[in-house]
Every structure is written in structure tokens, then in C-alpha cells.
Amino acid sequence: MDQSEKIQVDDLSTQESVSPIPERKTWRQRLAFLKDPAFLKVLFLGQLLSLCITGTNVTTTELANKYNVNAPTMQTFLVYACLAIVYNAYAIYKRGIKGWLLQFWRRGIYYFILGFVDVEGNYFVVKSFQYTSMLSAMLLDCWSTPVCMILSYFFLKVRYRWVQFLGVFIALCGLGMLVASDVITGKNYDAVDPVRGDLFCLLGATFYGISNVGEEFMARKHPLYEVIGMFTFFATFINLVQMMIFERSQFATLVGQPEAVGMIVVYTVCMFVLYSLAPVLFRWGSALLYNLSLLTSDFYGLIFGLGLFGYQVTVMYPFAYVVVILGIAIYYIFPNPTPPMGTFDKDKMEQERRELFGLPTQDEEQPQTVSS
Structure with a gap:
């Protein structure tokens, strides 16, 4: 081998030893997710759930102002x-009586805690509106978003990028613009007991965050019909006991007011859709993305409020709505972070079914090779 061939071989070996530098993505490539059907599904579902929240807010406001019904526990029962x-x-139907009873035996305590937390979250947030101002309640209710992020980081081991923190911050800024617009239009009202109301709202928002993360955790490990059915089973009895203790007198306010009963029916339909589809969003996205999506509910509330409550539109509202959606989009620039446990798929469904009924797993069913 002559000297020139030896130099070429050395150059080739040097090039092979050096790892190639990855190409940096362009902004067009990073924003390609805007056309991704997965992102569009998450965005659409999130806004549908936000409309459901708007429906519950409108009916609750109508019940309190027009029909003098202030019973958060009775509404959610x-x-x-x-x-x-x-x-x-x-x-x-899917698992039989035996499988249904096994759910209670093996995971009942977790669903009991989840049901209790969800009931109290609904109770304290709705109750806070009776004591604090609408401005304070709307701002403090956003505490559920950072609670979701903190709990997901520590308990679900989700790791966020700085761009996703920025997206959350921008979305919250958009909500701040909505609240500022409410003050300008005079939608705020005086606080009766601001300290109590603010504490109630913070406590309820914390319960919401815990409930959302806990429900996401269970939805990634078990079928949705089990998760929703089990925790609402316990929540029904917890709610019933609480209603009998604190709100027995509220039943009299419904006598002779069929319109109020109709409002409760509408509230129930909206909440039924919300609770049925929220776990789907937990799987497609996360509990944090769910909370971010609900930030637009105040904008939709304005649309209903124009005819029902005489609200006025300010220039801030459309800009604030765009800012919230922009924050959600920025959060989604990088792939949505998921817990190491992954999501619920066919393989995990079969493994979960076998573990529930005490059947051998697929790995255990593999024949063991006998060494000669």
C-alpha cells in the first residue's frame, strides 16, 4: 500500500469514528404539528370540554341568580x-359480576380516594363564588394547572421542556387578559368574605389538580369504563352523605320551579359529557393539557352571557382567546410529554385483564426450554 492510499484509509476511519451532527429542525418542521391529526383531535376535544364547562357555569349562574338555588353538592349528585x-x-357487561367485584377488591381504595377528592373539588370551587369576587375566583381556579404540572413531574415522572413551561405561562396570561376584560365590563362583584372564598377556591383547585392527575394515572393503566364507573360509584355515596348533611333545605327551593329543574338537567348533561371525554384527553394528551384547554371557557361564557346576562364585548376578548390557543400550540411544539408508563393499548388491556382475574401472563405462558 503506497502513502496516498494509506492517507485515504486513515481519512475514512476518522470520518467513521466521528458521529454525524444531527440536523437542526427548521421552524417549518417544528410547526408541522399544526397539521397533525393528533394535535387537531386534542385541540378539538379540549375545546368541546371547554364548552361543557361553559354550560355548567352558565346553568350554575342562572340557578343562583334567577332561582336562588345554591347547592353545589345537590347539582353534582x-x-x-x-x-x-x-x-x-x-x-x-364487559367483565361479568366477578370481574366487576374484583375491581372493588383490588383497587377500590384508590377509587374511593379519587372520588372523595373530586367531590370536594367541585364543592369548594362552586362554594367559593358565594364569598369571594369573580375576579379572585377565576384567577385562583387556575391554580389547578400548576398543580397538575407539579404532580405530573413528581408522581408520573413527566419531564417538560422549557418551551412547554412557556406555553403554560402564555396561556395563563391569556386568561389574565380575559379576567381584566371582565373587570372593565363590570362583571366582577363585591366579595362578601374574600379570605374564606379565596381559601375555598385554592382548596378546590388543588383537589381538581389531584383528581385530574390521579384520573390520568388510572386511565393509562385500566379501561375507561372501569375508571369512570368506579370513582363515580364512590363519589355518588360521598356526595349523597354530604348533601344530606349540608343541603337538605335546598330541596324546597326547587318546588314550583320547573325551569330550575331543567337547568339542573342541562348541567347534568354537560357534566356527563365532560366526565366521559376528559379521560380520553388524558390519554391523548395529559391532565395538564386538559386544564390548559379549559382556560378558553370564559370566552365561550361571554357568548352565552351576551344574551342571558347582558355582558359587553371588549377588544381584549378575541385577543385573549387567541393568546390562550397560542399558549396551547406552543406547549405542543415539542411532542407532548407522556409518563414512562405509556398509554393504554391492546397489549396493556390484555395484561390488565389477566392480572385482574389472576390468570397467567403471556410471558408465563411461554413454554420454558429444557436445557440438555
Whole structure:
């Protein structure tokens, strides 16, 4: 081998030893997710759930202002009862009585805690509006978003990028613009007991965050009909006990007011859709993305409020709506971070079914090779 051939061989070996530098993605490549069907599904579902939240807010406001009904526990009892009946009936159809009872035996304590947290989250947030101002309640209710992020980081081991923190911050800024617009239009009202109301709202938002992350954790490990049916089963009885203790007198306010009963029915339908589809968004995205999506509910509330409550539109509203959507899009620039446990798929469904019924797993069914 002459000297020139030796130099060429050395150059080739040097090039092979050096790892290639990865190409940096362009902004067009990073923004390609805007056309991704997965992102569009998450965005659409999130806004549908935001409309459901708007429906619950509008009916609750109408019940309090027009019909003098202030009973958060009574309102949600019918929701939990309907969810428990529908999804537990489907669970029995899918798994039989034995499988349904095994769910209680093996995971009942977790669903009891989840049901209790969800009931109290609904109770304290709705109750806070009776004591604090709308401005404070709307701002403090956003505490559920950072609670979701913190709990997901520590308990679900989700790791976020700095761009995703920026997206959350921008979305919250958009909500701040909505609240500022509410103050300008005079939608705020004086606080009766701001300290109590603010504490109630913070406590309720914390319960919401815990409930969302806990529900996401269970939805990634078990079928949705089990998750929804089980925790609403316990929530129904917890809600019933709490209603009998604190809100027995509220039943009299519904006598002779069929319109109020109709409002509760509309509230129940909205909440039924919300509780049925929220776990789907937890799987497609995350509990954090769910909370970010709900930030647009105040904008939709304005649309209903124009005719029902005489609200006025300011220039901030459309800009604030765009800012919230922009924050969600920025959060989604990088792939949505998921917990190491992954999501619920066919393989995990079969493995979960075998573990529930005490059957051998697929690995255990593999024949063991006998060494000669």
C-alpha cells in the first residue's frame, strides 16, 4: 500500500469514528404539528370540554341568580349517579359480576380516594363564588394547572421542556387578559368574605389538580369504563352523605320551579359529557393539557352571557382567546410529554385483564426450554 492510499484509509476511519451532527429542525418542521391529526383531535376535544364547562357555569349562574338555588353538592349528585349507573353497567357487561367485584377488591381504595377528592373539588370551587369576587375566583381556579404540572413531574415522572413551561405561562396570561376584560365590563362583584372564598377556591383547585392527575394515572393503566364507573360509584355515596348533611333545605327551593329543574338537567348533561371525554384527553394528551384547554371557557361564557346576562364585548376578548390557543400550540411544539408508563393499548388491556382475574401472563405462558 503506497502513502496516498494509506492517507485515504486513515481519512475514512476518522470520518467513521466521528458521529454525524444531527440536523437542526427548521421552524417549518417544528410547526408541522399544526397539521397533525393528533394535535387537531386534542385541540378539538379540549375545546368541546371547554364548552361543557361553559354550560355548567352558565346553568350554575342562572340557578343562583334567577332561582336562588345554591347547592353545589345537590347539582353534582345526579351527575355522579348517572355516570356510575351507565359505566358500571357497561363494566358488568364487559367483565361479568366477578370481574366487576374484583375491581372493588383490588383497587377500590384508590377509587374511593379519587372520588372523595373530586367531590370536594367541585364543592369548594362552586362554594367559593358565594364569598369571594369573580375576579379572585377565576384567577385562583387556575391554580389547578400548576398543580397538575407539579404532580405530573413528581408522581408520573413527566419531564417538560422549557418551551412547554412557556406555553403554560402564555396561556395563563391569556386568561389574565380575559379576567381584566371582565373587570372593565363590570362583571366582577363585591366579595362578601374574600379570605374564606379565596381559601375555598385554592382548596378546590388543588383537589381538581389531584383528581385530574390521579384520573390520568388510572386511565393509562385500566379501561375507561372501569375508571369512570368506579370513582363515580364512590363519589355518588360521598356526595349523597354530604348533601344530606349540608343541603337538605335546598330541596324546597326547587318546588314550583320547573325551569330550575331543567337547568339542573342541562348541567347534568354537560357534566356527563365532560366526565366521559376528559379521560380520553388524558390519554391523548395529559391532565395538564386538559386544564390548559379549559382556560378558553370564559370566552365561550361571554357568548352565552351576551344574551342571558347582558355582558359587553371588549377588544381584549378575541385577543385573549387567541393568546390562550397560542399558549396551547406552543406547549405542543415539542411532542407532548407522556409518563414512562405509556398509554393504554391492546397489549396493556390484555395484561390488565389477566392480572385482574389472576390468570397467567403471556410471558408465563411461554413454554420454558429444557436445557440438555
